Amino acid sequence: MTGYRTIPTKDTFDVDERLGGLITVKQLAMLILTFALTYVTYAFFSELMGGSSDAIIPAATVFFGCMLFTFANLDRWAYLRIKYYLLSDQGRLARRPELLRNIRMVEDDKIFTLDGRVLALLKVTPINFSLLSDEAKESRIAAFEMYLRQLVYPISHLVQSESVDLEPYASVLTLKSREAEKQGIPGIAAWSDEHLRFLREFLRTNHARTKSHYVVLQVQDPRYRLKRxxxxxxxxxxxxxxxxxxxxxxxPAGLLAGGALxxxxxxxxxxxxxxxxxxxxxxxxxxxxxxxxxxxxxxxxxxxxxxxxxxxxxxxxxxxxxxxxxxxxxxxxxxxxxxxxxxxxxxxxxxxxxxxxxSMGKTRWAYDELEKHITVLAEKLEATGLRVRRLRGEELLTGRHMAMAQAHQVKVNPHFLTVDNTYYKVVYATGYPYQVNVGWLGNIVDSREDYDVTMYVYPVSIPEAISTFRGAILKLSTEKKARSDFLDPETEQHLEDVRNFFTQVVSGKERYFLTSLYITCKAGSRKSLETVLEKCKSDLAGASIEHETADYDMSRALYTTRLTGSDLLAKKREFPSSSLAATFPHISASMEIDPEGLFFAMDWAGTPIIMDITRLPNQHIAITGESGSGKSYFAKSLIPRYLAGGYRVFVTDPDGEYVELARKFGGEVSSVGPKYGTVINPFDYEGRDVNDKIRSLLGFFSIVAGSLTKYQEGIISDTLTELFEQAGRHHKPVVMSDFAARLRSALERARDDEIRHDLQFLLISIRPFLKGNLYGFIDRPTTVKLNSRLHVFDLREYQNDKTLRDLFNYLIFDFITHTLRNDRDRKALFMDEGWTMVNYPSSEDYVRYIIKDSRKYNASFVFLTQELEDMLQSPAGRSILNNTSTQFIFHQKESAMALMKSTVNLTHEEYERLLSCGKGEGLMISDRFRLLFRVRTSEAEHALISTDPNEAERKEKQEPRTSIAREKSRPTVEVREIPIAPSPIPESKTLNSELVLPELVKLRKESDARRMETEMRAQEKLEDGKRAAAAKEPELRLELPSDKPPQAILREDAPPARAPMKSQPLALTHGLVSPKEALALLQSAAEKEKSKGAKAGKKKGKK
Structure with missing residues (x-):
């Protein structure tokens, strides 16, 4: 990015014309006065001493003192001290502290000051400027310059340092958590209290500060200003x-008459x-x-x-x-x-x-001018990407920006002011760097140190600017001629700058402004004030800004830096519009706390990230990071915050990590599988639109079959339509067996080979999900009941089977979204690696439709993944990422970061930070914010959600195991099972909520070992029966020995599989098709493809 030229020092315009290139007019006058005083002193002491030569001593003292005063520029030094001790009324502010407030009245969303000005206040939400791309920065600077060009009246930008105000969020969270506990979430109120205690302690320990940004427009009726x-x-x-x-x-006559005097x-x-x-x-x-x-x-x-x-x-x-x-x-x-x-x-x-x-400045003209210009300025500021809100009514008097104005005691000192036990010291800028870059004030306005920044901007009309430039050019040209005997590059450079700016102002490329910059340091003690002052000076020196302290003028300086103050110090410097726009004072790496929001993490400055996701285009969140980066830890920390915020939370848990959370907050755990009895019927259509259900089932069959052609989708759609119509007439549920019977019936009636082939393919695909087969447990009506506020679907049984995990993720996604579709309460669905279910065309379309439509029924989807490369390389994965308004990106591999950089437009700084960030650190990207964050939790929360095996081992050693019999009185989690064979675990086994995870795993392993032995015997008998039935139905004898992979049944010269199929159906991948039938099916598909190619070749030949 190119830099912007400034007008560095006051010497550029405030040139004192030198006589003969040596002394100024003021210095000549001082010399004349010096000689006069010297002569008078010599004459007086000579007369007093009787003509003694010793009279020359006091005369020489006066002479050299005056010469030092003349050429060392001590006039300003003496003026300030004389004014402070003799001329100024420093006790006035001590007697009337309300002068700092400077408010006469508030009326119609306007402030009327004691000096007759009318003010309107805008509160600005800053942006994280450093994380924007170069193009985005240039765009915002151009928009900010357009805002500056619209100015007609003086305006001030105030960046006020404040302690982080957590109380609005705390009060809202306390009320919500108490209400959530009444709704059936035990322990959430105690968690809320512990969470707030942790936040308050963290902020106190780290001395967290935040910055509030304001823009003040001031208008004054010129008639009132001229005559008061x-x-x-x-x-x-x-x-x-x-x-x-x-x-x-x-x-007195009345007194004589007997009356009163x-x-x-x-x-x-x-x-x-x-x-x-x-x-x-x-x-x-x-x-x-x-x-x-x-x-x-x-x-x-x-x-x-x-x-x-x-x-x-x-x-x-x-x-x-x-x-x-x-x-x-x-x-x-x-x-x-x-x-x-x-x-x-x-x-x-x-x-x-x-x-x-x-009128005290309260005139109709001032009213109308203020309203007209404040509306335009707010629009122009919003065009720069800032969020702007006008302060209205009582907020003008009761907001935190008025806290310092409520002063009760003021003590004035030459070097600082004390207001109610807080020390203040003001520093002002006197010179600026020759060239500035975009956002060059960022380190000052976004410093976490306790000082405020006030910047006054005065627009100068073109005629007045031209007059100023002409005068400066004349003075500089005269000085250059006077110094023609020796080289003076500084004067030549100043003259060149003024001529360049004069040309740009006249041509309209630039506009001319006067600007004052003040920094108010504040602390609780004199020693702390000196520390803050040194840090402030260091920041100013880092930005190459020359500065001075407002010693012996602190009362007027502090008044100048207040929100309702006026620029009494008037330390103005000239700025062209381009370089003034590059200051862009509304920069912050933190975000404003939303009382209605959820706490996510801490930014790198230690400020809480509390955001209301309901105000974003959607409430969806994507959490990405490599294994061990802290993404699962972060997701688990969000669940209690969602619950306390009034959400119903549902989780698809592939590794059993969320079971402990469900126990803690009285949730339910549904373990999906044949051993647990938890069933979600894919054909459950009660209370749903039939067309919408068919659309959902097309996504389901897309996962089951690996891929579907348009013709196969048509067969499924027609079959489902007939099936649902018949079931609606008889008022009975539809299951997978009903659908399979319809397909068999259609197969018997079909005469076309291609139709028969498609029907056979569909029957092969759904065979594992029919009763009596491996996944036949879903061939039943739905048994899941969503009664609690927290429900976890335990899918750990399928953690090694990606396709089945995608299938059950899809079923749960569809079931929850449509079961709760008419419920307008807030709800959230956490899906760990759930994005992979959209890797199939029909399911991708359906899930994308649901996600886009979710705002209507107040749902938030949280997607977690560590397979970032696969997600970004997949169109479906990128679709999921693009439809989430908020992304939390944890540490990634460098290969994944290259894809992420182009997908979410990472800047170079963001890219480097993500590569170097540690565990639990990353980048949050939202529609309005880009913040670097750190995950922080309380000790109790950490103990609940941590999955570090080392910590778990230490915990087991420290905490004795609790027996099941001793804990019967505590909240329980029900684990339902279908008894396939006798088992030591009954059908409805109730486990204590405090049972540690190792014990539960041990019980399940013992149960599984017994069940596996029983299932193997049952499976052998089932296969014998199917072989006997295969002789009667040769076209449907589809059993494949489970010990042979599907690839083993194909010869090297066998024709390729069906072209449209992106992946194989579950029947092939899980070994449920006989080798002979699979080979015949693939060969017939290849022959059809060849015949189609031959026909197409003949048509081309004819043409």
Whole structure:
């Protein structure tokens, strides 16, 4: 990326013209004054000492002191100290701490300041600029420059350092977890308390800080700025008015007549400002007709408004006496304090214009200008990729940005300020680097140190800019000529810069701005303040920014850096629009905490990543990483957070890692397989649209058969349509046997060889799933009931069989999504390596359709994979990744990172960080954020979800095993089984939830050993019966000895298999087809392909 030229120092424009190339006009004046003071001093002491030569000593002292003062530029040093000790009112801020707040009132989402400005506040959500690509950075800088070009009025950007506020999230989580426990999740409230305790302790220990970003637009009516009026009269005028009232009421004649010395005159009217009433001493003096907007109650006139009362009283001031009340002054005060709407209702346009100096800046013109420009600026800021929200109503007064303004005690020191036991010190920039890059202020605005950054931007009109440039060119040219005797490259460089910028401003390529940059360091002690100050200076030096501290002017400096302050220090420097846009002050590597969100991890600065995924385009999450990178640990840590957030959670568990979590939170575990009795019927269509169910089953058969042709899909669709229509009429469930019977019936009626071939292929594919075969347990109605808030499907029995794992993942995915489709509550499905189920065309289409449609029924899918290379090389895998709004990428192999870099557009920095990150670290990519993260959990949570075998071994040694009989009173997890043969484990075995995993594995192994022996005998008898039946049905005798792989039945010269088939059906891959029949099937397919090729060749020859 190319750099941007700046205007480095004040010498570029603020050039003092030198006389003869030696001294400036100011220095010449100081020299004249020096010689005068020297002469007067010598004359005075010479007269005092009687003409002694010693009089030259004080004269020489004055002379050399003045010369040092003249050429060492000590005038600024002396001015600040004289001003601080003699001229400035430093005690004013100590007496009135509310001046730091600088708010007169808040009205219609606007702040009216004490100095007559009208402010609108925008809160900005920053972006992680460093992780963007170079093209994205340039795009945002160009958009930010367009925003700057729209400026008409001064604007300030404030980056405020704050402690991480966890309490809004904590209060919401506490309420949700208590409600979740009432809904049947035992222990979730205690987990929530432990989770919050861990977060608070982590933030306290690591002194975590976050940055809040604000943009303030300020508008001031120029008429009010030119002429200001005082609301209250002076003390002398007030004393004179009270004296006149005393003389009016003093009645010595009444005292002689037996009355009081002080008496109200007969025309006295008491003004009740609180109740808007006029109370007459003499009822006879009251007007016969009540004034407008008033009514009479005895001796009282009650008005609708205070202004109406005061204006009538002013009209009748010659007829009535109101005591010491100044009616004109009260009207001014009421005019100033009224809302704009009430003011326009009570006063005419001419009156409002005449008293604009009393409006406190609250005029219709300022209102309209502010609203017009704040809307445009918000749109332009959003075009840069920032999220912008306008602060409204009470939030303007109660937000965290106003916390410091609620000062109770202020102590002013020449070098720092103390506000309520917090020390402040302000640093301002005086010069900038000659050339800057994109986001060059990033290390300053996103520093985790406790200091604020305030940047004022003043747009300069083109005529004013041209005048400034011309003056600077004239001064620099004069100085260059005056120094023609020797080479001065600095002056020549400045002259060249000014000429270049002048050309660009005149041509419209650049716009001219004045900018002030201030940094406010803050700490709890004087020593800590010095530490923060040194770090601040180091950051500024790293950015090549020249700086000074605002010593002896700290009160005005602190006022300048406040959100409602104005630039009293006015340390302005010139900036062209391109280099000013490159500052891009809204940069952060952290994200704002969403109280309604879920906690995921910590960013690298130690700030919690708490995000509401319901506000994203979808709630889906992809978690990728190599084995041992921490992805499963991370996924398990999310499950309690989902439960506490009000989600129902379902998990497909290929390795039995989530069973302990289900026990902890009272969940259910369904072990899918013939030994456990958990069945999901693929043909279960109750409560579903038939066409949608057929679409789902096409995906199921795509996995079963390995692949389907369009014609085979048509056969399945027609068969299912007839089957569901018949079942609907008889109100009975459909199972796999019903579908197989339909196919056999169609095979008997079919006469076309190709149709018969397709029907035979489908029958071969589904044979393992019919009753009596290996996977015939699914040829039954569904037995799974989703009653709990957490349900784990244990698939560890198929962890070594990828195809079956994909099949059951698909069944569970379809079952859960459609069982809960009418349930609008939040739900989440965790699928470990579940993406591979979409490697089949029909299933890919269906799963993609469900994922895109999931927002309608409030579902979140969480996909985990360690096979990143396979996923990225697969179109289906890339489709899954592209349809997830949030990705958590853990450490990857370098070969996988090359694919990931192009898929998710990783920058070079992200790429290097991912290659070097450790366990539990990675990159989070969301629609609006790209953050580097670290997974952090509490000790109790870690003990629950860790699968480190070393830790498990240590835990077993430390914790004695708990017997089953002693734990009968605790929550239980039911494991259902179908008794195929006598077994020591009954059909409904209830295991204690605290049973450790090794004991459970041991029980299952013993049970499996007995069952395997029984099953082998049953399988031998079954095969004998099938061989006998094969003689009657030769076309369906499809038994293959399980000890021979499918490849062994093919000769070397055998024709290839069916072309459309991407993978073989389960019947072939699991050894359920006889060698002779499989070979005949493949040969017939090859002959058909040859005949089709011959026909196509004849047609081409004819053409």
């Amino acid at each position: 009026g005082d609301l209250r009269e002076g003390s002398s005028a007030k004393m004179g008015r009270y004296l006149r009232a005393f003389m009016t009421e003093f009645q 002080m008496q109200k005159p007969d025309n006295y009217v008491m003004v009740d400002l609180a109740a808007n009433r006029l109370i007459f001493k003499n009822a006879g003096r009251m007007p016969h007709v009540a004034p407008p907007r008033s009514h009479r109650l005895g001796q009282v006139l009650e008005f609708e408004s205070r202004v109406a009362m005061l204006r009538w009283a002013r009209q009748m001031e010659k007829d009535y006496y109101y005591g010491p009340v100044n009616i004109e002054e009260e009207i001014k005060v009421e005019f100033a304090n009224m809302s704009l709407h009430d003011r326009e209702k009570e006063f005419s346009v001419e009156e409002r214009r005449r008293h604009v100096q009393l």
